[in-house]
Structures are given as C-alpha cells and as structure tokens.
Amino acid sequence: MINIEELKFDEKGLIPAIVVDADTKKVLTLAYMNKESLGITMEKGLTCFWSRSRQELWLKGETSGNYQHVVSITADCDKDALVVMVKPDGPACHLGTTSCFENPVWESDEIAAWSLEGLMELIKGRKTEKKEGSYTTYLFEKGIDKMLKKVGEESTEVIIAAKDNDKKETIYEIADLTYHVMVMMIEMGISLEDIHNELASRHVIDHKVKQEKMTS
Numbered sequence: 001m002i003n004i005e006e007l008k009f010d011e012k013g014l015i016p017a018i019v020v021d022a023d024t025k026k027v028l029t030l031a032y033m034n035k036e037s038l039g040i041t042m043e044k045g046l047t048c049f050w051s052r053s054r055q056e057l058w059l060k061g062e063t064s065g066n067y068q069h070v071v072s073i074t075a076d077c078d079k080d081a082l083v084v085m086v087k088p089d090g091p092a093c094h095l096g097t098t099s100c101f102e103n104p105v106w107e108s109d110e111i112a113a114w115s116l117e118g119l120m121e122l123i124k125g126r127k128t129e130k131k132e133g134s135y136t137t138y139l140f141e142k143g144i145d146k147m148l149k150k151v152g153e154e155s156t157e158v159i160i161a162a163k164d165n166d167k168k169e170t171i172y173e174i175a176d177l178t179y180h181v182m183v184m185m186i187e188m189g190i191s192l193e194d195i196h197n198e199l200a201s202r203h204v205i206d207h208k209v210k211q212e213k214m215t216s
Contacts (some may be wrong), residue, residue, distance in 0.1 A: 004035060008080040014050060015082060019092065022071040022085040023196060028092035029100040031060075033082065038073075045070050047084060066090030116192055119179075124186050139183050147184045154180050 009015045014032040021028055031049040033041065037057055040048040044059075047068040051058040061067030068086040075082055093100040107113070126136035139147055154177035161169040185191070 002075060002079070004038060006079055007038075007075060007082075008078065009034065010080075014052070015080060017047075017049065017082045017084050019047060019068060019084045019086055021098075022087050023200065026099055027101055028068075028086070028088065028098070038082075041070060041084075042073070047086060060092075061089060064090065066092070068092070116182075120182060120186065120192055123182055127186055136183060139180075140187065144184070144187055147180065147187060150180045151177065151184055 007015055013034045015034075015038070017031050017033050019028045019031065020026065031047075032052060033048070034050045037048040037050045040057070040059070047060045047070060049058045049060065050056075067089045068084075069089070071085040071087060073082055073084050088098075091098055093102070123136055126134050127140045130137045130140070139150070154173060157173040158170060158177050161173045185195075
C-alpha cells in the first residue's frame with residue numbers, strides 16, 4: 001500500500017479518478033479528487049470527488065441516492081491517476097445512464113468487441129424489429145412454449161455431451177443452451193443484471209455462512 005502523500009496531484013491539487021464497476025468492469029465515469037475528498041472516500045468507503053464546476057466537495061449519491069461503494073483504489077505507475085473500483089447503487093451519469101461513456105466514436109470492423117450484453121441487445125432487436133429469415137425472430141414469433149422446448153432440448157444435449165466427457169461438444173451445447181436461455185429471458189423481461197444481482201446476493205450469503213463457521 002502506498003501513502004496518499006506519494007500521489008502526484010496536479011497544480012490545482014487534483015488527481016483524475018477513473019471509476020469502474022467492480023463486477024462488470026465497465027468504466028462508469030471520470031472524476032477528480034483532491035487530498036480531502038480522497039481521504040473522505042477512504043474513510044466512508046463511498047466515492048467523494050472535487051467538483052471543478054462548483055468548486056466544492058461532492059459525495060456521489062448524496063442527493064440522488066446513487067452511492068458508489070468503494071472496493072479498491074489503485075494508482076498508476078506514475079502515481080498521478082487513480083482507478084476506483086466500486087459497487088454502484090444506481091446510475092453513475094447525471095443523465096440517468098449506467099455509465100457516462102455511452103457515445104460511440106469509432107469501432108474497428110476487424111476487431112469487434114463481443115459481450116453477453118451485446119448479444120442480449122442483438123436478441124432484443126430481433127424481437128422489436130423482426131428480421132425475415134432470422135431464427136431468433138422465428139422463436140419470438142412462436143412464443144414461450146417453443147422457447148422452453150428448445151431450452152429443454154439443449155439442456156439434454158449438454159447432459160449427454162458431459163456424460164460422454166466430450167469437452168468440445170459440451171462447450172458447443174452449453175453455448176446453444178445459453179443462447180436459448182437468453183431468448184427466453186428477453187421474452188420474460190429478465191436482464192443479465194437481474195441474474196448478476198441474484199448470484200451476487202448468494203455470494204454474500206455464502207460469505208456470511210463461512211464467517212459464522214469460522215467464528216463458531
């Protein structure tokens with residue numbers, strides 16, 4: 001651990017703080033801290049910044065309720081910038097979006113980024129804007145019963161592949177199952193965040209149980 005005094009604040013006494021969601025690793029915002037706000041952040045475990053426009057301390061969430069619970073703070077190699085990992089209570093942006101970085105400027109056609117979130121958006125698009133010949137659109141047209149049938153079939157395929165100890169085939173079938181489950185999720189209005197939050201709550205419960213066993 002380094003001391004705050006080792007950090008290099010600029011001529012205005014500020015240091016940039018890149019705030020990142022500890023779970024999704026999504027960049028939420030870029031703000032600035034001075035020594036006082038950094039101290040408050042470490043003391044309270046909540047992000048506190050220095051507002052350059054208002055020229056005052058700003059505890060994130062104090063008025064909106066969208067607090068950011070700090071997991072860790074890491075300085076870069078030059079000690080003149082910080083990465084603050086947080087668990088947010090709500091949107092980071094004053095516009096109500098999860099992240100302040102929501103405006104694409106450029107993206108490589110050759111090195112396309114892939115994510116479950118992106119796949120969910122693609123699947124959702126096939127429901128709202130039906131595309132002729134699309135298998136996903138076909139599933140939405142057939143409805144929940146067809147989706148559930150496919151989830152059942154793909155679950156069986158996963159079991160068979162795993163029982164045969166065929167790793168490659170099991171991965172293939174898990175991918176198929178995941179896709180059909182995601183289609184079902186869109187149909188039912190279930191988001192990846194809903195699943196993430198459920199799993200996170202189980203992790204907290206499990207952690208508490210482990211602690212109780214260690215102290216009993």
